[in-house]
Structure formats: C-alpha cells, structure tokens
Amino acid sequence: MTELVSIIIPCYNAEKWIGDCIDSALSQTYKPIEVIVIDDGSTDASLSIIKKYGNKIRLASYPNSGPSASRNRGFQISKGHYIQFIDSDDYISPVKIKEQIEFLKVSGKDLVYSDWCHQVYNDDNSIKSLNYITNQSADDMTYYVISNNTIHIGSCLYKREVIERMSGFDESLRIAEDYDFFIRLAFSGAKFSYMEGCNYFYRIYNSITASHGQGIKYPNSVKFLLDKISFCLKEKELWNSKYHDVLACKYFFVAKSYAMLGAFKEANTCYKTSNDLSGNQKFRPDGNSKFENTYNLLGWKATIVLMYAFQFISNRLRLTQSGKTK
Template identity: 30%
Template structure:
C-alpha cells in the first residue's frame, strides 16, 4: 500500500493530496439525518441535493420539529424515499438526537434542511474516511447568500488528520471555527456512546458535540468544500452573534479538563471569553452582558480583564475601545 506523504506541524498530521493505491474497504452504509423546522422554502432543494449524490445513502431520515408551514407536505411529495419523524420543538440538537436514535446506518451524515450538498459529498466523505480510519469527518463548506452559492477560499490546502481534542485546538488556533453540522459525518455507535448532542446547548452545539466525539479518537478535516451553508439575514444579528459567542465559550469550557496541552486550550478560552463579552457589548444586550461577565470574565487575559472592568463601569467607552481594536 502506498502511504500518504505527510508533513508534521505540531501534534497534527498534514496529509497532502496524492494518488493512493488502497485495498477495497467495506461498503459504508450512511444514514442522512436532517432536522427540519419551518423550512418549506428550502427543504425541497435540500432533498434534491441528497437525491443527486453519486454515492446513495443507506437511508434519509428527516425529523420535523413541530413545523407549522408546508414542510411536511413538501417532504411527503419528494421523489425519493424519506423516513419522516415528528418531534415537538426540541430544537436542532434534540431533532438530531431523534435521528441518531433510529439510524440504522454505520455512519451518520448530518444535513440541515436549509443547506445543500454537492453531488460528490457522500462519495468523497466515504473515500476519505476509509483512507484515514477516522471516526469523525468534517469538510470545508461554502455559503449560500440570496440563493447563490458563494465560494469561500479555505486557508487549508491539505487534508488534516488528528487524534483527540489537543489536535483540534492546534488547528482551531490557526484557522478558527470550522465545524458545521452539514459538513459533519460521524460513526453512529460513537454518536450514541457520547450521548448525542446536548439539548441545553442551544447554540454552537456543533462544536460541543465535535469535542466529545473526537476525544481520544481519530478525526479528519477535508479542505475540499462539498457542502453549502445558508446564511440568513433576518433576525437581530447582533443578539444572535452575542448568544452564539456565549454558547461557543461554554462549549469549550465544558471540555477544558480533557485537554493535555492546557496552555493552548486556555489561549482559546481567553479568545472565546473576550469574544463573548465583546459581542454582548456590540448587541447592547444587558442579559447577554450579565451572562457573559458572569461566565467568561475569569478566563480573560490580564489586559482584557482591566479593559472590561473599565467598560463595566463606563460602557459608553466601548465604541472608542472597539475603534482602537483593543477588544
């Protein structure tokens, strides 16, 4: 067997794209799990992207989470076989857990009802998983804005494999957040072993779930984008960002004890703590500010502790501090 050419960078292994001579692996059975809530404008295109996969899934499970629009009607009229489940507003994490519970495939590929896959998504995921022996797969993704797919230029050009949380943190420090549920595939038994997604982690449960899945297990990041994430413009964007930042900090805080490279992990926690409080100031959201100060302040670096102590007493200074890029 021809082995991949690798480069070492910290604890991660960077695998260059090249031609591999591989033994034929056992056929992968992939269950597609799609949570759906009031996604009538999008669910048809979502299912169409699954139907057009060059590698057909073992099954397609759609979990309608109490939709009040025409989502279920569109799903039932889809020209592909879909297993439709019903839950009552458990949220994205709860709906995915319902899918994890009943999935019969060896692997689960997640897809949101308003997102899309390119035709080779499942084929490429299965090929990379076989080659690397990973139990969790994530790939680069593009954005859908106003109905058009916008190509995001990824900073990573090569496939990256790692084992455990420390390897992920090393990558996160270089490139930031890169986990999206529509780009994520995991072994079904591991998803069940870790208890599925945390349903009280209302935002950023993708990161929290990923950190539990990869703890002491091999994972792989594929820089080739075969999925597209829809960015919505409605809603209070500042408050959304504040809540997402707070839950993002919480996701990392939950798993701090699992890290061995505590210096690197705490560096990320400091960055997430700063982001949570900064986003709350931007949103002018008093509830978010109280929550972020209560949870994240102790994890700030010394300089940011002083700055945010001042801002706590004189919030009118925030625009100046932000303009100077001090936070």
C-alpha cells in the same frame, strides 16, 4: 458488501429550501442510502413538501425541540454504518458521500471533515456573496476544534460508532450545539481525518437561518460551553498556556456580549476570567461599533462605566416618558 449510509435532515420551517436539501441527498452517486427527515414541529408548509417524497424518504414528526433533539431522533431510527447530517436549508454535492467514504476507508479514521461553502442569498434567491471555508489537517484536534470552530457538522461523514460512543448531541443546547459536539468528539478520542475539497453548501438568507450569529445574543450558553471546556482540559491535564490563550480570547468576547446586553456583572466576571488566563493581555476586537471604539480608547473599566451610565439614563428617560403618557 457496500455499507448503508444514513442521511439525517432536521427540519424546522424551511419550506423555501427543504426540497433542494432532500433532492441533494437523493441525488448521491453512492448507494445504498437512506434519507431520514425529522420535522421539528414546523408551522409553515415544510411538512407538506416533505410528504410529497413518499417512500423515497423516511419521515418522523415531533413537537419543536431544537436541532440537537432532531439529529438525535434521526440517528436513533437510522440503520446506516455511516452517518451524514444536512441542515434543511443547506445542500451537498452529488459526489460528497462517495468521495468521503473512499477517503475514510483508506485513512482508517472515525470521521472525515472537509472544506465547505458559505453562501449569502438576496431576496430574489441570487447569491450575494460566496466564501469557501478552508479547513486543514491538524495533529492536535482538541486544540484545533477549540480554537478554530470552523468544521461544519454537514461537511463531515461519520462512522456510526463514534456518535454512539458520545451519545449524540446535547439536547439542552439550542445554539453552539455543533461546537459542543466537535469538542466532545475530540475529548472522546475520536480519530479525525481531513479531506481537501468542498462538497457542503451552507446558505444564509436574511433572518431565516435562525442559528446565524446567535452566540452574541446568548452569552450564557457560550459561557456554559467555555466553562465545560475548562473543566475537561483540567481533567485531562491539558490546562496549560496554549489553551489558556485560546480561552482567554473567547471569554473576552463573551464578556463583550454580556456588556452589549447590559449584563454588566456577568461581563466583568468573564473579563476577569479572560485577564487571569491571558496574564492581563488586552484584546483589541475588530470592527467599528461604539463598544469597540470606546474600549480600544479607554479600556474595559471606563467602557463599562459609560455603558452602565448610558443604560441608567436611558431607563430613567423611558420611565419619565412613560409617566407623561399616562
């Protein structure tokens, strides 16, 4: 008997692309499938577009709750033995599910992950750039997931029970929920298998893709995840230099994010954590921003003092200017 595959599509304000996404799901060469679209309180024309598919899909609509809640709701009403997630502004190739099911059955693992394609679009929908994100097979998936964070949720195919075992996605997270999801999968003992090739296409266009680059704007969420990872590593007796080095680098970039937002107390706390983990190694971030140039030249303490002084002066000038205009 051929097992059912549930394709779950969370959608929020994706009127420009939701049709392409659903079409790619319905065009799979593998059968049987069920396509479940969860409208997450869209305020554009997404819902009316979705309704045009009629009984070809299953539709449920809820007030806006974020991608984690939408994926969980889709999973709860699904019936498939295998699960495929697609973000509403992305699409998959027609052979994705067929090829990955065949691979997963041979491997005997819980989920299969593959490479994926990152596409950046111009305003006229032409592709400005295209980049293949290549993953690789790894013996230590916990380390691979924590250090790389390059597996895309939609590039995978999952056995149903592996998602049930970890109770789906953390609905308290609005960003980095995918990173948290894979880390919890790895900690749960899920067996990963890697299949070479690209069948998932991730699209970015201007500011419409809400999740792109949000980590630097919300360092609290990223720090929460790093603290949780640290706790789990200690519980599993994996608190060693290999993981210390990875986390030190990640805490450093959270410290930088806090500094860029003017949260200097939090920035210093994360920087101290980074130093403690790395043995006072100095990270040298890439790029040419004012922060990076100053940090590379003067070090952390001087950079923070200068940023604090600049913020203080800017605030004073703003208050002075405001007083003059009253």
